[in-house]
Amino acid sequence: MLRSKDSFKTQSNLEVNGQTYTYYALNGGELGEMVEAARLPVSVKVLLENLLRHEDGETCSREDIVALAKSRGKAADHEFAYHPARVLMQDFTGVPGVVDLAAMRNALVKRGADPQKINPLSPVDLVIDHSVTIDKFGDSSSFKDNVAIEMGRNLERYQFLKWGQGAFNNFSVVPPGTGICHQVNLEYLAKSVWTEKVDGQQLAYPDTLVGTDSHTTMINALGVLGWGVGGIEAEAAMLGQPISMLVPDVVGFELTGELQEGITATDLVLRVVEMLREHGVVGKFVEFYGDGLAHLPIADRATIANMAPEYGATCGFFPIDNQTINYLRLSGRDEQQLALVEAYCKAQGMWRDENYQTPDFAATLSLDISTVEPNLAGPKRPQDRVPVKNLKESIDSFIELAGKKDQIDTGVALKGSDEPMHHGDVVIAAITSCTNTSNPAVMLGAGLVARKAVEKGLKVKPWVKTSLAPGSRVVTEYLEKAGLQKDLDELGFNLVGYGCTTCIGNSGPLPDEVEQAISENDLIVSSVLSGNRNFEGRIHPLVRANWLASPPLVVAYGLAGTTRIDLSSEPLGKGSDGQPVYLKDIWPTNAEIDSLVQTIDNEMFRKEYASVFDGDENWRLIESVKGATYEFPRESTYIQEPPFFEPEYAGNVGDIKGASILALLGDSVTTDHISPAGSIPKDSPAAQFLREHKVQDKDFNSYGSRRGNHEIMMRGTFGNIRIRNEMVPEIEGGYTRKRGEKEPKFIYDVAMEYQAENTPSVIVGGKEYGTGSSRDWAAKGTLLLGVKAVIVESFERIHRSNLVGMGVLPLQFTGDDDRKSLQLTGDEQIDILGLEGELKPKQLFKAIIHYADGSEREIELQSRLDTLVEVKYYQSGGVLNFVLDRLAESA
Incomplete structure (x- = not known):
């Protein structure tokens, strides 16, 4: 915990049931006048308290505090450093995160430094929830059978995580068969108000977190400010790096009325998703308010907060109120914690009750809950609501x-039925x-x-x-x-x-x-x-x-x-x-x-969470190595030491010249399209790799379970069976065409050919590039395929951040330029110039497109390195190399 300069003199004491807590008050003196005048949304007040507590004159200045205090719920081009209290991980993204930390320790040893310098500085909880597959179903033994299969498939991963649990400080693992990370967070881990012993004082402050899963936002139902980040960004937060962000727009969403008979919270959230997608809230906070909250229990709020990624927002925040206290009590939190939450929030102006005044928002929407009807969403996007009727x-x-109109009523015989x-x-x-x-x-x-x-x-x-x-x-x-x-x-x-x-x-x-x-x-x-x-x-x-x-x-x-x-x-x-x-x-x-x-x-709740970290007998019997560093088993097809800390990935920023287009993609390309996920197709480069390593088809498992092996993940990047590359419009799936050739090949194979020739490559895409889950392998795989820049019309928040975190340059077309107006086919070469000088956030770069017929066209591309910190990350070859360099220098 950084000691605050507290230039506004806001440190104060709060007495709760005979216990004294220190806190940084938002309502005192000069700062209190600014906060009251700005009528700040509660979510912004949480950020403001975070700055007060971390004011050091360097990463957090008095000017940062003033900018946020005066924001009135509207975005400002002012960068500040945010320090979440803790980090939440699931195993698909958590395993590669721990792999990176282990590799960083090994890299420090090679530099003659102490590997123990790599340790989480904030509490980290990793919940193993993404590895169970429904192999068995429909009978009483399904659970037992699936657990046995899961343990057999994932033994190497689980042994590795057990090593991490023993090797790292502030790192705990919730074993498989316990629950989903967001539900465990809601029901057990979250506190709404966090406490910590600092210099002999009990410091109280809002519970905040980032998570390596986009649906971390679910916890906002409890008034806990949290959102999903890529594994790369989460690793940086674990290692003490603040999250660099700009003063956000906060969109107010008013809820009135009550759900009608027979209508569910799911019906409600699908309507909310539709409305907010239509309004446009990408990169913004959404804060819910209105009389309808009095009739909306935490479970319903959690359903709405959970789907913030689906409506595109950074978070969907609910202020703390009596419903929050009721849920905390129901889920087994102790009474002193409940009393602290209520007293702290009332003292800070973060409590919602009948006296709650609507804050100033950048924009507002309103929904009468009683108008919601039974809904579904699909067939391939969560924002496409369809009434049941x-x-x-x-x-x-x-x-x-x-193309099946003529067959729509044709029956097909089903064997055995x-x-x-x-x-x-x-x-x-x-x-x-x-x-x-x-x-x-x-x-x-x-x-x-x-x-x-x-x-x-x-x-x-x-x-x-x-x-x-x-x-x-x-x-x-x-x-x-x-x-x-x-x-x-x-x-x-x-x-x-x-x-x-x-x-x-x-x-x-x-x-x-x-x-x-x-x-x-x-x-x-x-x-x-x-x-x-x-x-x-x-x-x-x-x-x-x-x-x-x-x-x-x-x-x-x-x-x-x-x-x-x-x-x-x-x-x-x-x-x-x-x-x-x-x-x-x-x-x-x-x-x-x-x-x-x-x-x-x-x-x-108390019964089920009394032994939450113990696991079942299968987990307890797993044996793992011990020690400060991890020797990666060379024969493993699950866990391998990644090359991210080798010299070729350590920065060395320069102009990109003669780049080939590896893929030419359309709008709404998701991280599911980019990052390997789900089952491993039998004819894929990843399948070929596994067979070469004596793995039988039945034991392929999923891409997610093999995220700790970069060799498999890079082979599956851009390999989704439904991705469409406009360079090969006749084929669906992870194919492309090498510049100057006509024969389609796997994207991985062409990428390896380019790398063998020392030819850089770029990805070109359309609008909303990188929507969906916070998958770090969408960025890691892009890097390992040799992609130097991604050029699109617009990015979704998390994936853009992940690209920066891995040292891949995110760029946006400017003006009326896009892949269509520029008539790109994939036969072009692209130069991106201006990278060798001093870099600034959001600067414009000159790019020259060399067409196959010998003609050229010069365009401007805007950098989406949005902050000075992101510029530094990019110049270092990504955030992990940035941290590693600093730790090695301090040895």
Whole structure:
């Protein structure tokens, strides 16, 4: 903890139940006058307190504090340094993060420095939640079987993480089979107000964090300011580097009214996502306010806050109020903590009650919650809301666009079933993801739908793969207490694991006969999942239409077996009495759900989190090496020492000359398109590498589980089966064309040819480049393929930051220039000039395009190195090399 200069003299004391806490008050003296005049949003007050506590005259100055205090909720071109209190990681992004730290320790040893200099300076919690795959489903042994398979597949990774837990300070691991990181954060890790012993005083300050998963934003439901960053940025924060940011725009979102009968928080959030995407909040804070919050419990707020990445915002923040205290008490936090949260927030003007005054915002939106109707979103973007009554029309249009209009009603025989399959059928019905499994109302609602369906004699269609993957064991506690788990089991929604599963592409294989029917007949089939992501190629390679929905609707569509249905007017099927059963016949009332929600108590939370770091017997039996440094096993196909700290990646910034275009991409290219994720295709360069290393196809596992091996990840970068490279418009997938050649090749293979020839390369794209998850391998893989710059029309926030963090230059077209107006085909060479002199944030660079016919065109490209700190990172070859250089110099 840095000692603050406290030039505003804001340090004060707060007495709570006989305990004295020191804090930095926002309402005193000259600063208090500025804060009151600016009517600051609560989220900005959290940032302001952070600056007061870290004022040192260097990384944080008095001028920074004044700029933020006067911001009035509006963006300003003023850079400041933000120090989150802690870091949250999941294992897909956490493993490569720990790999980098281990490699940094080895690099320090090579420089003759103490490897112990590499240690997290802030608390870091890594939750293993991304590794369980739904290999087994639909029976009582599914959970046990999937855990056994997970342990077998991931033993090397888990041994490595156990080494890290013992080797690093301030680093704890929540073992597999416990829950999803965001739900564990909400239910256990977060405190809303953090405390720390500093110079003999108990210092209190707002709980803040960054996480290596974009849905870290879920914690904003508890008034905890947090958002997702790339693994690279998180590693820097762990090592004491502040996050450089600009004074943000804060968009106020007013919620009024109450949800109507039968409407869920999922329906609400899909409407919110649609509205905010339409408004445009990329890179902005969203803060919710209004009378509707009084009727919105924390679980519903968490659903909304979780999907901030889907509406594009940095965060979706809810001020602390009585609902917050109620949830903290329910989830087992102690009474002194609750008293501190309330007293601190009231003292700082961060408490929401009937006297709450609407702050000044850069812009405002308003939604009457009572107008929300039942919704889904899809078929491939979370912001594309479709009312339940319109789903049949929407999927039919999607099928017709795929050229299947004439076959839309044609039945396809399914081996072992009397019922044929059709286009639009649901082959995956998954209750999954922290977005909804953290919400007891929708989970209990799903259980009640299952109970009523069983009573009516309904069954899930034979082609539907069903699953239930809660975000914590508490969910199992209350489902079993209510007697609803047996009803879910009856329909095949058995527990398959505690983790992200389907939402991140770990949906596992479909039954052989279903895969055969889809592949042989080119069926356009659907998944329905209670997740937050449905991008192309993410859920399952054979499933082209993916729909986000509430858990009760997941059960309903599993019963219907198709998305070519209007559930508001058409029956789900026939009951055991031969009569049609409609959704309204099995949909629970709000009162039924509420009565079960009231049975949840804090003993459930205390019981499940009492041994949260212990793990099961499988975890406890894992043996791992010990020591300050890690000797990477050369034969491992899971964990390898990355080359990021070798001399060729250590900066040496200069002009980029004669660069070839490696890929020419369109709009809304996601990090799912760029970063390897999901299953490893059998004909891919990564598969070839694994076979060369004696790994059988059945043991490929997923890209996510192999993120600790750069050799595999770089081979899968830009390898998504649905990515479209305009240089090879006739092919879908990770292919390109080498400049001057006609034959398509894998992007990896062409990149290696360019590197062998010492030819730099660039990526060219359209708008919203890098939307989606905070995947550091989207930047790491780009770097290792030899890409020196990414030139697009606009970036999504996290990926741009990750590119900078790896030393790849992010550039934007200016004026009316874009890949189309410049008539780029991939046969051009590009020079980017002006990099050898003094670099400044957001400066313009001259670029010369050399066309294949010998003509040239000069354009200007704007640097998206947005701050001075980012310029320094880029010049050092990325943030990790920047930190390493500083630590080595201080040896």
